[in-house]
Amino acid sequence: MADQRLPSRQENFAEWYNQIVLRAELADYAPVRGCMVVRPYGWALWENIQSALDRRFKATGHVNAAFPLFIPMSFLEREKAHVEGFSPELAVVTVGGGEELQEPLVVRPTSETIIGHMYAKWIKSYRDLPVLINLWNSVVRWELRTKLFLRTTEFYWQEGHTAHATAEEAEAETRQMLDIYADFAIKEAAVPVVRGRKSESERFAGAQRSYTIEAMMGDKRALQAGTSHNLGDNFARAFEIRYLDQENSLQYCCTTSWGLSTRFVGAIIMVHGDDKGLILPPRLAPHQIVIVPIFRNETERVEVEQALKGIEAQMSEFRCRVDWREGLTPGYKFNDWEMRGVPLRIEVGPKDVADNTVALSRRDEPGRSGKQIVSQEGLAKAVGDLLDEIQESLYQRALAFQEANTHDPKDYDAFKEVVKDGWAHSWWCGEGECEAAIKEDTKATVRCIPLEQPGGKGQCIRCAKSAEERAMFGRAY
């Protein structure tokens, strides 16, 4: 039926995205402007993202803690660039318990300042370092234009905050966390990313250096999918985070912060989804497998149910559910679960009961070519292999897409064409003036200066001045 179909990605990518989020029941609009409710299916996906990241954080020595939602306004004001960057988007509480507050409280837009305050209290000696804390929480930024998952007034994320003795250690931590994000994106989410440094204008408010992983969405726009900041001693000086070194002399710490948010859910949707709906990477999918039983009458139903006992037992190592919903045809269920992005479907009907088989349908390859009949014997192995194959193929497909749409334009005219519908990987002089002019001309921005550089020198794509680095340009979310 026509109105059950999603708009195609081609005709209206933005609407396709909205519809998927709502219909797959990932999230819904909240009664508060710009806020969303993350529904159980969406939250299950986020929980899988959380555990994949949390594992990596713990493995590198980080520990979790909780910090308050409210931050004294004066804290924000202690780091100049920080307050300038965030003041336009702060939510501020001025009344508590019916009384005007002596000092307004800011609902945290991020926790660097209150972390700084506490670290100053806790860190006295080089023996206290490094401090490696991560927070799983939500933050509030009063955004003007919001979009489910990609930019909401309140969003869920993790923010890591570390303090180190030396600038070198802080830089190493910043880079390590960037690599962890990239590893997570590639291995778990099957999302190819470009690791790079942010330009000065896109740097985090108060950071010395910001790094990012940038991913290309299905409409060829770029999305900052995770960031890692080397804060240098900016916050250490603002909050007096100091320690005595081995020589008994007082030193400022160097701090870092790094974050990845529910925005990443949006990245997964926009990188992998197709015109039938979501496609979730097996390693993060809330349901890796859905089983659809097929029968025409009570006798067949009982037979299928019986066969499913053995099949389900084999599926115990996977996140698997059986769709016993009544009154819906198998065809309806196929479409429904495809829309929800379940990577693998198992169909079990009378023919399978008779032949001791099942039908396997992979989500990333719809139609007959993605469907195969296999024996119930050794099904777990077959399914496990297939899920691995889907995971890999999703990554390869997305990588090929990103590469096919990343160009090396010969001159500025070609550059302007290219960034209308893709990325340009071009020499850049590094001047903010040039960056602003490019944005003015094309709406494209410097997404990052990739860590992997070709070496040598070139000429800036716009001003032709000598350039030492190549940057990635594109239109961004």
Next chain:
RNA sequence: CGGGGCGUGGCUCAGUCCGGCUAGAGCGCACGGUUCGGGUCCGUGAGGUCGGCGGUUCAAAUCCGCCCGCCCCGACCA
């Protein structure tokens, strides 16, 4: 905040220009039956302060005024 559009059952909308019986349809939902290997079909039913307030009128979803809210497009951003 500037420009454009829209508020009518849960959703998408018709009706509004040109006021007039009990406010409609499709989808969804509930119940019964029928179907079931790619979005079944039939029947029955529940569900609406027509965004709000005020005005004009014998009579307002419809005309007038004010207000509220939402969406899209532009300046900030994980």
